[in-house]
Amino acid sequence: xxxxxxxxxxxxxxxxxxxxxxxxxxxxxxxxxxxxxxxxxxxxxxxxxxxxxxxxxxxxxxxxxxxxxxxxxxxxxxxxxxxxxxxxxxxxxxxxxxxxxxxxxxxxx
Amino acid sequence: xxxxxxxxxxxxxxxxxxxxxxxxxxxxxxxxxxxxxxxxxxxxxxxxxxxxxxxxxxxxxxxxxxxxxxxxxxxxxxxxxxxxxxxxxxxxxxxxxxxxxxxxxxxxxxxx
Numbered sequence: 001x002x003x004x005x006x007x008x009x010x011x012x013x014x015x016x017x018x019x020x021x022x023x024x025x026x027x028x029x030x031x032x033x034x035x036x037x038x039x040x041x042x043x044x045x046x047x048x049x050x051x052x053x054x055x056x057x058x059x060x061x062x063x064x065x066x067x068x069x070x071x072x073x074x075x076x077x078x079x080x081x082x083x084x085x086x087x088x089x090x091x092x093x094x095x096x097x098x099x100x101x102x103x104x105x106x107x108x109x
Numbered sequence: 110x111x112x113x114x115x116x117x118x119x120x121x122x123x124x125x126x127x128x129x130x131x132x133x134x135x136x137x138x139x140x141x142x143x144x145x146x147x148x149x150x151x152x153x154x155x156x157x158x159x160x161x162x163x164x165x166x167x168x169x170x171x172x173x174x175x176x177x178x179x180x181x182x183x184x185x186x187x188x189x190x191x192x193x194x195x196x197x198x199x200x201x202x203x204x205x206x207x208x209x210x211x212x213x214x215x216x217x218x219x220x221x
Contacts, residue, residue, distance in 0.1 A: 043212040094208040
């Protein structure tokens with residue numbers, strides 16, 4: 001059974017600092033998704049990673065995928081308050097997509 | 110931009126009531142999904158559909174049922190609501206290819 005683990009689950013960081021969120025998964029998959037969820041809101045798609053070595057960047061966020069290590073990272077550069085949210089990774093085929101528990105990020109001034 | 114809608118956004122009902130949560134998308138996506146999410150927790154797939162007249166159960170056991178009579182519409186029904194059904198229900202859709210799922214705004218259900 002596919003299992004997805006994110007760490008850390010809670011992350012409090014200062015503005016302008018850098019940090020990385022990790023997403024490990026247990027079985028082979030060639031696609032991985034990152035989503036953002038604001039409190040009380042729905043999920044917003046951030047990145048779709050479709051192959052080994054894929055790297056995508058949007059603003060202060062950069063996501064990468066290593067299918068051999070079964071690992072994806074979401075790197076935050078020079079954090080700002082607006083990035084405060086919960087970030088989920090998701091892995092698997094469309095009919096059995098498994099989500100990580102989420103990383104609740106708080107960016108403090 | 111994703112166009113997927115859910116109604117109602119919030120619902121408070123008593124135990125034993127029958128309810129239907131509506132989900133519609135205007136993107137022509139063939140695949141649609143229902144997820145259940147408790148506050149601050151991960152999502153669990155409860156139903157999905159490949160297309161019209163196709164419905165399947167997800168990994169989370171659920172007492173709900175779904176139907177897919179039209180491509181754009183994927184309602185979820187609870188025949189007899191219980192307090193254990195209190196949760197947020199998220200509808201999503203995707204097309205073939207990247208299978209990127211687009212989520213609706215969610216329905217926050219409270220069963221008293």
